[in-house]
Amino acid sequence: MKKIYTFIFAAAFAVSASAQTVEGPQPFVTKTSPFHTTTTAVSGRTILNPDTTGVVNITDFLPAFDLTSPTFYSYGTAGNTHGYLYGNNSSTNGFKQVAQGYQNVNGYAVDIIGALCWFGGKQSDLGSSGTSKVVIKAYDMQPNLAYNVNAGAFNSTVLNWPGPSTMKASTDILFADIDTANFNYVSFATTASICATCDFAISCDLSTLAAGDTAGLVSDAANDALNQDYAYHQTGNGKWFVTDEMFSGATATGGLDNSIALWAVITEATGVNEFFNGMKLTTFPNPTVNNAVIEYTLEKDSKNVMLLVIDPAGKKIVENKYGDQSTGKYTVNLPTSNLAAGTYFYQLRANGRMFTKQFVVTK
Numbered sequence: 001m002k003k004i005y006t007f008i009f010a011a012a013f014a015v016s017a018s019a020q021t022v023e024g025p026q027p028f029v030t031k032t033s034p035f036h037t038t039t040t041a042v043s044g045r046t047i048l049n050p051d052t053t054g055v056v057n058i059t060d061f062l063p064a065f066d067l068t069s070p071t072f073y074s075y076g077t078a079g080n081t082h083g084y085l086y087g088n089n090s091s092t093n094g095f096k097q098v099a100q101g102y103q104n105v106n107g108y109a110v111d112i113i114g115a116l117c118w119f120g121g122k123q124s125d126l127g128s129s130g131t132s133k134v135v136i137k138a139y140d141m142q143p144n145l146a147y148n149v150n151a152g153a154f155n156s157t158v159l160n161w162p163g164p165s166t167m168k169a170s171t172d173i174l175f176a177d178i179d180t181a182n183f184n185y186v187s188f189a190t191t192a193s194i195c196a197t198c199d200f201a202i203s204c205d206l207s208t209l210a211a212g213d214t215a216g217l218v219s220d221a222a223n224d225a226l227n228q229d230y231a232y233h234q235t236g237n238g239k240w241f242v243t244d245e246m247f248s249g250a251t252a253t254g255g256l257d258n259s260i261a262l263w264a265v266i267t268e269a270t271g272v273n274e275f276f277n278g279m280k281l282t283t284f285p286n287p288t289v290n291n292a293v294i295e296y297t298l299e300k301d302s303k304n305v306m307l308l309v310i311d312p313a314g315k316k317i318v319e320n321k322y323g324d325q326s327t328g329k330y331t332v333n334l335p336t337s338n339l340a341a342g343t344y345f346y347q348l349r350a351n352g353r354m355f356t357k358q359f360v361v362t363k
Contacts, residue, residue: 060277060353061102063228065259069221072120084121084216085247086260088206098217099164099203099240100260101141101230104194108276110266112138112169112192113358114345115202116314117184118218118261122175126212132175134206134215138192138264139164141199146240148229154245163232163240164201168192175213183314185265187343187358201232202262218261225257265345267357275299277353283334283346287360290337294346297329302350307332312342325350336361 073085086098104110115136124132146163147155169188178184194200204217225231231243244257267276280297294307305325309318317339320332341363347356 060104060106060108061264062105063103063225063230063259065261065263066220066224069224070118070218070261071221071258072216072218074121074216083214086219087121087204087216088209088214095233095235096207097203097205097234098243098260098262099137099139099201099232099234100262101162101164101199101201101232102264103228103230104197104199107197109196110194110200112188112194112200112202112264112266113356114185114187114265114343116263116265117173117186117204119178119180119184120216120218121180122178122213122215124175124210124213126210128175128213129210130174130176132210132213133172133208134175134178134204135170135172135208136186136262137170137203137205138168138188139201139203140166140168140194141201146232146242148242148245156241161229161242162199164203164234168194168200172208175209175215178215179314185310185312185314185345200264201230202264203232203234204262219258220261221258222255223257225259227257229257231258231260265356265358267355276355277350278302279348279350279353279355281346281348281355281357283357283359287362288336289362290335292334292336292359292361294332294334295329296332296348296355298325298327298350300327301325302327304350304352306349308345308347308349309334310345310347311339312344317344318346 074083088096115138117136141162142165143162144159145165146161147157147159148161149155150158150160169190169192171186171188173184173186192200206215209215219231225244227244229242229244232240233243233246234240243260244255247256275297278299280299281295283292283294285292296307298305301324303324305322307318307320307322308316311317318334339361341361343358343360345356345358347354
């Protein structure tokens with residue numbers, strides 16, 4: 001069952017009953033009473049684990065997202081919502097972009113080809129325009145670009161924590177296309193290449209939503225990130241703050257401390273001639289019209305081998321479970337004549353790791 005939380009603000013945010021209230025300046029202050037549990041019930045949904053970072057692949061990329069405790073935070077008091085913590089809110093000077101960073105534990109040179117997002121809610125108070133949108137972005141991460149607790153005190157002056165650096169790729173999701181019942185898959189037109197040893201982040205920029213539109217992302221529960229502090233909020237002046245600091249009180253350890261449901265879909269940056277996570281993976285022809293051949297190679301004997309194909313709407317259309325397979329090359333024939341035109345993800349899993357790539361169907 002998904003947990004629902006709502007935030008109580010003491011003086012820091014002057015929230016009223018209207019989602020369009022224009023508020024005064026918001027100083028950098030800590031929130032010592034960050035959330036309030038409500039009894040509101042929301043229907044759950046099945047998580048299919050189709051992403052590559054943060055859920056299944058927690059050996060190479062951290063933090064891990066705890067699927068047992070999906071949580072949705074909103075501003076205001078119970079029954080009086082003014083937007084979402086991991087989204088936008090009623091404030092004109094508030095947080096308009098959130099990001100989830102990932103530690104590249106083994107220093108892979110990776111290409112981020114897309115992202116997977118889980119929106120928990122959206123609302124339109126004024127009637128959304130056809131151009132209202134959020135922008136999903138991929139960043140590399142560099143040291144000393146974000147603010148975090150400094151010597152146990154709230155820090156808003158010294159950049160002392162890794163943060164999003166250079167935007168590598170972006171793509172839009174129209175407000176009308178935000179699906180709160182399923183995952184939202186996006187592909188980047190330009191691949192985001194991340195250097196070896198570099199960490200990276202996926203962000204959701206909500207500053208391009210039309211007036212009156214709000215949208216918010218799911219997270220896992222408080223304390224699930226184990227103090228890794230890789231969830232971020234960007235303020236209106238472009239500064240990145242560790243979310244756990246902004247919303248957890250002066251020590252920023254355990255009051256919130258969770259991860260956002262923003263995951264990178266990655267492939268290797270060195271080409272199909274190199275193994276990634278013990279696998280090679282390619283498809284041809286690409287783009288395809290009537291038929292595609294998926295070819296994969298296992299570097300060593302592997303357990304729990306599985307091939308998934310996911311359509312542009314995030315629905316699994318192929319789930320082949322092969323069990324244990326020996327080292328070697330394998331091919332899978334995939335008819336595509338009945339598939340709609342678009343970008344599809346295909347993913348190989350083996351030994352608890354995965355490799356995800358994409359192919360295009362044209363008509």
